[in-house]
Amino acid sequence: MGRVVVEVMPKPEILDPQGKAVVGALPRLGFTQFSGVRQGKRFELEVDGEVTPEILAAAQEAAATLLSNPVIEDVVSVTDASAEVTGATVSA
Amino acid sequence: MSVTGPASGAVAVPGIDGARIGVITFPGTLDDRDAARAVRLAGAEAVSLWHADASLQDVDAVVLPGGFSYGDYLRAGAISRFAPAMAAVVDAAKGGMPVLGICNGFQVLTEAHLLPGSMVKNDHLHFVCREQSLIVENARTAWTNEFRRGQRITIPLKNQDGQFVADERTLDELEGEGRVVFRYDGWNPNGSRRDIAGITNDRGNVVGLMPHPEHAVEAGFGPASAEGPRAGVDGLTFFTSVLSSLVHA
Numbered sequence: 001m002g003r004v005v006v007e008v009m010p011k012p013e014i015l016d017p018q019g020k021a022v023v024g025a026l027p028r029l030g031f032t033q034f035s036g037v038r039q040g041k042r043f044e045l046e047v048d049g050e051v052t053p054e055i056l057a058a059a060q061e062a063a064a065t066l067l068s069n070p071v072i073e074d075v076v077s078v079t080d081a082s083a084e085v086t087g088a089t090v091s092a
Numbered sequence: 093m094s095v096t097g098p099a100s101g102a103v104a105v106p107g108i109d110g111a112r113i114g115v116i117t118f119p120g121t122l123d124d125r126d127a128a129r130a131v132r133l134a135g136a137e138a139v140s141l142w143h144a145d146a147s148l149q150d151v152d153a154v155v156l157p158g159g160f161s162y163g164d165y166l167r168a169g170a171i172s173r174f175a176p177a178m179a180a181v182v183d184a185a186k187g188g189m190p191v192l193g194i195c196n197g198f199q200v201l202t203e204a205h206l207l208p209g210s211m212v213k214n215d216h217l218h219f220v221c222r223e224q225s226l227i228v229e230n231a232r233t234a235w236t237n238e239f240r241r242g243q244r245i246t247i248p249l250k251n252q253d254g255q256f257v258a259d260e261r262t263l264d265e266l267e268g269e270g271r272v273v274f275r276y277d278g279w280n281p282n283g284s285r286r287d288i289a290g291i292t293n294d295r296g297n298v299v300g301l302m303p304h305p306e307h308a309v310e311a312g313f314g315p316a317s318a319e320g321p322r323a324g325v326d327g328l329t330f331f332t333s334v335l336s337s338l339v340h341a
Contacts, residue, residue, distance in 0.1 A: 010212075014257055015283070017213045066174070069167055069203065071210040072257060 002051035004059040005081040008068045009040035043067055044081070051080040111136040111338050113331075114151035116181070116197075118143040118172045122159030123194065123306055130306040131155070134331030143175040153190035153234070153334050154181055156197025158250075158304055168211060168253045169199030178204055188341075190234035190334045191298045195251055198290070198300030207291055207300045208266065209258030214251070215283025223315035223324075224249035224303050225277035226289050230270055233296040234337040238329045244277055245326035246315045249303040256284035256291075256302070266291055274301055305330040 010016045016038050023037040045059055056078065063075045113131045115138055117124045128138035139151050143161075148154065162171040172178065178200065185191045185206050193201035201207045214220060225246050228239040239245065258266070263285055266272050274290035282302070290301025305327030308314040317324035 013259070014212060015215065017215055017217050017255075017283075021217055066170065067166070069170065069210055071202070071208075071259075072212055 002047045002049060002055070002080070002082040003084065004045040004047070004051055004056060005077070005079050005084075006043040006045065006059060006063045006067055006075065007040060007077045008043070008063070008073050009076050010038060011072055011074055014072050040073075040076070041067075051082050056080060111153075111335055112139050112149075112151045113137070113334070114139045114141040114148055114154045116141045116143060116154065116156055116177050118159070118161035118175060118200075120159055120161045120163055121157055121196070123157040123304065124159075126304075127155045127157040127194070127306040130309040130327065130331050133309050134328060134335055136331070136335055141177055143172065143177045146176040146180055148177070148180045148184060152338050153192070154184065155306075156181070156191070156193040156200050157306065158195030158197060161196055161200065164196075164253065167199075167203070169196060169201075169203040172196075172200045173203035182206060185293075185298050188295060188297050190337060192235050192330065192334070193298075193300035194304055194306060195254075195302055198302055199253070201298065201300045206298050207293060208262050209256055209285075209291070211253050211302070212255045212257055213253050214255050214281070219250070219252040220254070220281050221250040222248070222281065224281060224289075226274045226303060227277045228273070229275055230273045230292060230296075232270075233273055233292045233299050233333075235299040235330045235333050236273055237337055238333040245329075246317065246324050247303045247305050247308040247327045248315060249281055251282065251302055254282040254284070254302045256282075256288045258285060263288075269294060273299055274303070 019038040026034050047055055060078045063078050068075050113136050115124050115127045131138040139149055199211050202210050223246055228243040231239045231241045271292050272288055273292050275287045276289050280287045292299045308324050308327030311323045314322055314324035
């Protein structure tokens with residue numbers, strides 16, 4: 001089974017109220033290292049077969065038309081993530 | 093469930109007999125019944141429309157009511173915008189049919205690109221519910237022609253994603269073309285750019301706003317006014333305005 005990952009972020013010029021709330025909460029837990037937070041969205045689109053260039057193109061179109069609103073958001077990446085193992089932890 | 097038929101006590105306004113105004117219900121819409129009641133109190137027939145139905149049943153105007161269509165999933169209004177009824181609304185709006193988007197309906201209109209800009213979460217992150225004073229900036233649209241420019245009105249406001257945003261060029265265009273219809277008066281309740289509460293398209297037939305005119309249409313159930321508590325009926329003028337615009341169309 002293949003998977004395409006789409007990442008969407010609020011545009012830099014749009015104030016991100018949720019990110020602001022998160023950055024305000026971090027120091028209360030002792031995380032004083034972080035001066036800013038922006039919160040975005042990650043979509044995992046699953047396909048039955050493998051991710052072909054056509055499927056990737058369709059994902060790009062879906063990202064631009066439905067998954068993001070170009071007035072307030074940017075699509076930052078559309079990638080074939082079929083190799084990623086579900087639930088795997090990412091080592092630093 | 094039917095929301096058609098005149099409300100008891102509705103006064104028929106001469107010349108608008110037979111005007112039919114559609115109110116679209118999406119999954120998660122909350123204020124369709126109030127919008128239909130506002131239509132009837134203004135003297136027109138309210139026609140209940142279903143989001144999955146591509147036909148607008150030959151209505152003369154359409155209201156997209158408030159609520160949380162599709163639970164605001166993805167973005168407020170983002171999924172509703174692709175409903176079959178919306179394809180018909182986009183066509184009709186481009187042909188000049190009056191369309192009013194209230195709150196979530198405004199969000200649907202921006203997602204459908206009938207109006208520019210978008211709404212994001214309130215700058216203070218809280219849900220806000222209050223009686224909101226507005227300044228009428230444009231009294232020439234299909235939905236505001238019975239107001240006076242500069243008039244102050246009070247109608248309820250209730251939202252969490254009500255912060256109107258657009259790039260500076262779009263904001264300048266809206267201002268320059270007189271397409272800002274309402275501005276928040278006294279206090280900006282959600283951080284909206286340039287205090288904008290409602291806007292219109294270049295033709296003036298499509299209007300979207302965050303506050304709720306349909307909740308201020310009947311004495312006893314509206315916001316406080318000079319006439320007394322809950323006596324405010326400023327919202328009714330939206331619906332009588334569209335009826336006069338239909339008569340003079």
